[in-house]
Amino acid sequence: MKVTLHDGTILEVSEGETLYEVLTRSGIYLTASCGGKGVCGKCRVKVLDGEFDCRGYAKLTKAEIDAGIVLACQTVPRTDLRIEIPQESRLTVGDRIALSRTKDLAGILQDYGASVSPLIRRTTLQLPPPSLDDNLSDLERIKRSLDEEGITLRYPRRFFEDLAQHLRRHQWGVNLCWQPDNRDALFIEPLSSEKRYGLAVDVGTTTVVVYLVDLDTGEVIDTGSTYNSQMRYGDDVITRIINATEGGLLRELRKAVIEDVNDLLEVMLKRHGLDRRKVESVSIAGNTTMSHLFWGLDPEFIRLDPYIPTINLFPVWYAREAGLRTNPDAPVFTLPCVASYVGGDIVAGVLATGIHRRHELSLFMDIGTNGEIVIGNRDWLVTAACSAGPCFEGSGIKCGMRATEGAIEGVRIDPVTLEPELKVIGDTRPMGICGSGMIDAVAEMFLKGVVDQKGRLQDTPNNARVREGEDGLEYLFYGEDNREVVLTQVDLDNLIRAKGAIFAGISLLLKEVGLDLNSIEKVYIAGGFGNYIDVRKAIVLGMLPDLPEERFQFVGNTSVAGAYLCLLSEDMRREAETVASMMTYIELSMKPNYMDEFMSALFLPHTDLGLFPTVRGLLQEMSKNS
């Protein structure tokens, strides 16, 4: 059997496979927050032709079902099918990294005064050729020469695979390449000055980003990103841990993300005509679960009280052990993690922003699925994870989507007509709403009285946009040609819980160290998402602290930036370890006053308006106007 897509692509179907499985197997990823369990109702496809069995229609309307819409994860073809995948069901990586932005990275290295010293060292050997009088074995001959330079190494068996032939082919003049942390001899090579490359990798829960770096100049010569294929095993780390452990899929999860990196690498190698052997070191940053899954380590106890990872400070291992298709001997550095829910990506963020080097008090936030925060300066660092949930990434929100074409990214509500004015990515017909659009929308709705302080929709007669929907009240942003984009009361409750978790995390962490919000001199907002939000709106929402706008700085993907720094410099690798050991992890949910803080933050912007003076001003102004 086969499935033909609207664009003509033909996919083979195995007996009993769902459409969702057929598509993901073929590298076509659908939105599916529930990981294909028929719950979230997002993996919608339209069947144009053919017969199928359908296990369920969760969240589909009668009209949709009549129009041939099905949930891909619940649909098993019975005959050949022709289908169409709506744009909003398809996952695409929106944030293509601009190469120009990566120029700053080499600058950080320079500013830090860090040496350029990648994961492989080269020692030139000019060995006297053996003779009957000087008949040392090849290994002892190498050792004699290295002894003179005070270098002692370990020699794994694979080092000897072509050693004898290579030494003679190159007339006993070679570079010996070795790994300084393990002191492993890796391979020998001719005395040439060919370029060598490395990979800096951000292993994100949602997205995998790879930078191809010239190891001599530090230049980022190419970048690539893709969705983490582990998505098919769940959107969040908890679901993936359960799949890896109870589901016995650890191997598959490991392979999924490794193949993502390999696929990105493959494209780059072709584009630049490079031999994979020249890609000779790798540095990866990911949260603790991602780091464990990358190396195939059992993640079970990350999830279970008292939340203990197998490793925080990873040894340098090798590409062959990871399954990466670089040079198989390429050392792989893993950014150290702090605890089960503050990982190497956050350590990378601190390293790249440099808050651990400065006197001023900084707040670092990564508003992704986990919502990690760090507060501190060069003397101390505290950190916590907020479990904000993935709603700002579009999950758990009825019309939520990522920041790609068709997403509402900005909303203004007319104070008089209460009609919304929408800004849509790609200036096209809206298909859903992304994180920055949600922040904008909720802030506007609050300021214009569409929702109250608790975020409850106000079904006032003057507001035609608020209506009764399937799940209770909802706000209609757009409704034409059978397509509607709404924000429901359930969505609003989710968003307020998420922003509440973040703010409660910040306040509690500050209280732990006896400081208040105003003492924060700088706020760094990391993550692809962070680039697009309107700080003032996020303050109105009560998600960000009410600080002057100039104190906020968007820093982009600091996870890959930190991986880049560690790829190039031994100093940075040691500094990453120092940062990780400096960071005191606070388990928020175990603090007795966490619930109070969280409950207080479930208001817009907060129960204590004194914390949000500018919002109070705005509200006063509004009530004057009305």
Place this chain on the structure above:
Amino acid sequence: MKVTLHDGTILEVSEGETLYEVLTRSGIYLTASCGGKGVCGKCRVKVLDGEFDCRGYAKLTKAEIDAGIVLACQTVPRTDLRIEIPQESRLTVGDRIALSRTKDLAGILQDYGASVSPLIRRTTLQLPPPSLDDNLSDLERIKRSLDEEGITLRYPRRFFEDLAQHLRRHQWGVNLCWQPDNRDALFIEPLSSEKRYGLAVDVGTTTVVVYLVDLDTGEVIDTGSTYNSQMRYGDDVITRIINATEGGLLRELRKAVIEDVNDLLEVMLKRHGLDRRKVESVSIAGNTTMSHLFWGLDPEFIRLDPYIPTINLFPVWYAREAGLRTNPDAPVFTLPCVASYVGGDIVAGVLATGIHRRHELSLFMDIGTNGEIVIGNRDWLVTAACSAGPCFEGSGIKCGMRATEGAIEGVRIDPVTLEPELKVIGDTRPMGICGSGMIDAVAEMFLKGVVDQKGRLQDTPNNARVREGEDGLEYLFYGEDNREVVLTQVDLDNLIRAKGAIFAGISLLLKEVGLDLNSIEKVYIAGGFGNYIDVRKAIVLGMLPDLPEERFQFVGNTSVAGAYLCLLSEDMRREAETVASMMTYIELSMKPNYMDEFMSALFLPHTDLGLFPTVRGLLQEMSKNS
């Protein structure tokens, strides 16, 4: 197609396969000094029934061909065949090691005052279980505990495979097992006192010998031996090197010997009901080529001037890398080699005999294919290889065979009738002549005037045993029922060259250090072969120096004995390295006076009878009698 053996065994035949290939593939090894090239004429089998193609009949007589005898390596079945394999064509391991003899080994360890310290150390960890307040990762928790004992280790990825589960299953009380040379963490195990075992292996060119050792008591609980399956790629190291390099068969040669060890291990595991995981360390001794092939290292430059091995001092690697089916994490110690033709088996021999610890001047000889010798005491050691060739092992001798049933092992010639009296292993009908038989025979023939000082057969009318054969003159030991055992002039020339090479090696080595034969206080003769020779006869031959009989000592398989010592003791492993570095290798063939020494030794016993006073006495007595 199939081949049915006389005993009913049925073997499958692939298209184009020779009988030799069919048989070796099935684990039935035939004598074939030439490695299956149709030259040596030894792999004779009798075809009872069926059709076949024959490429050649080298060395077969017309009568044999008429009787259905073929060379297995030259015969390709055309139909199903029924065949019979004569006893003399079959390789069997004659020297089943007596367990009682291995009792001495633990005694050596004690005499040496060496500590019992195998290749794995165990450190007991009683870790405090993690909590929210003590939330170190598993690895950091282990490290914290080891730090207190001053132990720093490396952690390979495989160490973590079940770590998290194991730690919790055993309530955080475990033994951590690690390798002291590499400082690799290997695995953890419950706190139990189960027995652990190790393997001491002699990787001989001809025979592989394995001792299964209780690592706590040092007791050898089982032994096994088998022919080295590399035999199918040649009898001697040079042929095997050529097969491994020019023939591209390195992988096959490696696998052949590894499977030999695995097969022996398998039998022992079954016999003692042991789990292979309990066999947790291995120590191997072999000559330099065998050590290289065991680890799959390129042996090419061992054979080519200036004869350089890839490694003499092997790092400790692991069973999984070798392909051994012990515990995959079992460390494997390789006895260090000295040079291309003096390997770990000879270092093991020195270690086991202890000549490097004593004041007296000793001569150590291993009269195998290579004929290695060591001279020295606790202050110095010199060593050389004599390239004696394999004729004492039966190769290159028309009726040569190994010391198994049917081999003539002793000869006395009546001084009057000149009729020989034969001693045959198993008191059966003679099928050939083994090394000790050859030594006896030549010495007797010389003393009784059957050969002259140059080893030339004397075709005197009173001696019916000397006759004209296919290859010139020959001496007939036995000739009944169509079976003849002879020693030809060509054989005699070979034997004299071999003994000449050994004696020339000894004299030259002594001259190198300015000493004479009489200064040798002790002669150790190692090797399975060495156990059976008659010292007085070997002196008459001029193979051994003319010293009082009590100075000679047969020491058996010192290669496996040395491997045993290193398996059990760190002190012994370090001492083996010291011995290897003490041993000065002399390349005999490069010494200007080597040819003179060799030529002088091509007489019986020697051109300089002054070196052999007792032989001179015997000769004088004889001439008086005649």
